[in-house]
Amino acid sequence: MTTMRVVPATAVMWPQLGRVFGPREKNPTSCWCQRFCQHDEPDNRSALQREVHEADLPxxxxxxLDDDVVGWTRVVPRSTLPGITGNRALARILDDDPDAWWVSCFLVRREQRGSGIGVALLEAAVDWAAQxxxxxxxxxPVDADRLAGTPSPSAIFTGTLAMFQRAGFAEIGRTYRTRPVMRRELMHP
Known part of the structure; x- marks a missing residue:
């Protein structure tokens, strides 16, 4: 019987975190979830490693899944992501709520895609942010139904509209016809 759980990405987990990046694990200049961040590190892998090791809050x-890391998502206060706060298209839709959080990316190992891990990560992100x-x-996310053809995994790293809908998010606007901004109102535990 397989069991799946979602845990915070702490320094202890760093050695396993790279596995979710697959072949890119060996390439320190690939994204490593730095698309919306700014850093002074020599490469993106070093930047994420520093974040994971130094963050007070993961x-x-x-x-x-069965003691093997198969997925990752970044979920942080929106104010910590300059690529989001400085985006003019998003600024037309988002308010200046200092308590707003953002889920910026999803990465699921190739052999596990389509098995619900992305939705499980998103639901756990909701709980994490509320806590x-x-x-x-x-x-x-990307509204994959409005894209021509089948999108590549690198084109939907921010998640899909269907995934966000399954996790109870509502659309609050669009920056482009294929790019909805989704929101989940949170109640604190």
Whole structure:
């Protein structure tokens, strides 16, 4: 029987975290979930490693299936992501709520895609943000139904509209016809 759980990405988990990045694990300049961040590290892997090791509050969550890391998501206060707060298209839709959080990316190992791990990570992100005082959790997924053809995994790293809908998010606007901004209002535990 397989069991899946989602845990915070702590320093102890760093050695396993790289496995979710697959072949990119060996490439320190690939994204390593730095698309919306700014850093002074020599490469993106070093930047994420520093974040994971130094964060008072973990910056992401890991999906673990039978003791093997199979997924990752970054979920943090929106104010910590300059690529989000400085985006003019998003600024037209988002308010200045200092307690708003953002889920910026999802990465699921190839052999596990389509098995619900992304939705499990998103649902855990909702709980994580609520536990840490977030008023809302926002994201900017892709409306895959409006794309021509089948999107590549690298095109939907921010998640899909269907995934966010399954996790109870509502659309609050669009920056482009294929890019909804999704929000989940949170109640604190």
């Amino acid at each position: 910056v992401g969550l890991l999906a673990i 840490h005082g977030a008023s809302v959790l926002d994201g900017h």
